[in-house]
Amino acid sequence: MGALLVFIGWFIGLVFAANGIAGLVIALIIWGIMTLVAYFQGDNILLSVAGAKKISPSDHQQLYDVVEEMKIASGLEKMPDIYIIDDPSLNAFATGRDPNHAAVSITSGLLQKLNRDELQGVIGHEISHIKHRDVLLMSMCSVLLGTIVILSFYASRMMMFGAIFGGGGGGGRRGSSKNSGGGGGAAIIILVLAILLMILAPLFAQLIYFAISRKREYLADASSALYTRYPAGLASALEKLEQSTTPVKNATQATAPMYIVNPFRNKLNVNNLTSTHPPLEERIRILRSMAGGAAYANYDQAYRQVKNTNSGIISPQSAAAAGTVGLRAAVAGGPVEPPVDDKVSRTRDVNDMMYRMNDYKTIECECGAKLKVPPSMQGSMIKCPRCGRAHQA
Amino acid sequence: MWILVVVIVIVVLLLLFLWGSYNGLVNARNQVKNAWAQIDVQLKRRYDLIPNLVETVKGYKNFERDTLEAVTKARTAAQTASTSGDVGARSAAEGELSGALSRLMVVVEKYPDLKANQNFLALQEELTSTENKISFSRQAYNDEVLQYNNKVQQFPATIVAGMFNFKKEQEFLQATTADVERQAPKVSF
């Protein structure tokens, strides 16, 4: 993708300034600035765009425990920060430029839906993104992609203008150098090539980007199975995600690879080449067909079996380094779907946590209803809609 | 004259080799110690949790005494073993404790009241998490031990190890009973 950027810059320079180097320099400067911003502020920007809130262990003990377990299992040195996003859709993502400045975020909707084993699987997946520095890789890639898209977009617009107003000779200064027939012919060829490149470059860049992203997703799934020693947990979590169709509120194309599943959930778009994530159904099948162990080698074997291919997804070196790891069974109440009661309690717990964090006040009315009052209404009288009793909020 | 130079070069090379392998060994041994400290933290945490757990469960009438006593006894034994400094004895005792705890958790399933108790649920979550952390840090510890032991045994570092008395470390082998039960059936191809 870097080569594409250099190429595009050079062509822009050639067309507008009769000087490939100038365009190249402009492209590199834009890319450099965006990279620096992404490197130092990327996680903050992403977290604030997503509306994430940092939580402490007392807010949600189980989530904190599970993250700590995965931190130990993956051998991370520093405990990542944990954020919650108040959003009913189901998703989770990792941020941070390196393992020492990392965070995992999860939507309140997902936290409600998952049991302990499933949560562990999802967190294991995110911790793998942190451990393998995927966040840095993918944000650098997306900045590169972004630069290419922006440059080609504006350059193609400007060239159109140039083509229309410059009488078809070419944009900008190019028009003034029309002194020989041969030069004009070469200019037209360059112009046509440039326009072609402007159209094709963003497409190619995206395809490369998507391919990298998908590969990292498989690796994160494999690592999650390795850390938790229980691939069925992640598989079952992904099944729950599959059922949900609610798109994430604040996702953009650039932030998509950070999520555990594609936040757009466009069911019509099943085209494998243009997706940041492998199809969920396939990820589930691979995890479900892991037999005999939770090591990378077992995942690789399951991958080949499901994809019916001879080329694995995990390099033999890392597969060998991870050795053999046995599977474990579910924790109590794991594999069988827990009774509705558990599901209700979990939802109430997570919602009540969100209310606490947003400074809501809870009033218990004698009629059996509970009223949860936002800060803006506190201090006024609230009538219980059920029995009509008035309460001082 | 040139013999002197050769001798000096050989001596310097030898010293460099000594220096390198010694540092490598120290490094690996420190990694093992670090990993051990990680397990130790979690094991101690488990000792602290058990009295609370026993206290909470005891309040429920007709709760099986034997199961509770087994847990208390196993905890005392494990704590005694922890002062001995012998990894083998310790891992056996801790394995016993894990077994007793998982039996207790099975018994608990029969008491729906207990499962509705907020205090108990919080303890249960903490215990589950501690068990997980023990098993994950044991894996990390054993990996470090394997690497260190390989270093100690392999030529030529083994000479240096012998000179400075680097001994093999013991793995925390005893898989907890819970792990044994959880082991998936072996598939043979």
Add this chain to the structure above:
Amino acid sequence: MICPVCNKDMFVIEYKRVELDYCHICKGAWFDAGEMELLLETAGLKDGTQAVHDVLKLPEAHTAEKKRRCPICGKNMKKVIIGGEKGVMIDACFQHHGLWFDGGEVADLMKIVSEQAGCKKETESEIMCFLKDVFQG
């Protein structure tokens, strides 16, 4: 959550461990999809996740009433009539976020439920019965 009618903060009422968002100004109520799922599954109905989906399958009601926006995604909702021929018109979010009941609609709904004998084990009936339960006073 912000009331889609008054644009003011709503408060939450939890009853039988299920939550509704309630606007004390216009007396309207927002029934979140996740909460509906809990209600239906507690009642023993399978696949509570389909609740909003089922309601969305009903035909769009022809009406001059102003379109409401979903308090979660801010997109226009679909007007549908639930509770049979003489039912009430409610708003359902196309993105499956939940259902909105205007103040008056809740009252109408309670009348319909009282006329029917008991609650049936089906999505619409369960939802309406629960609302009646909450706002009976």
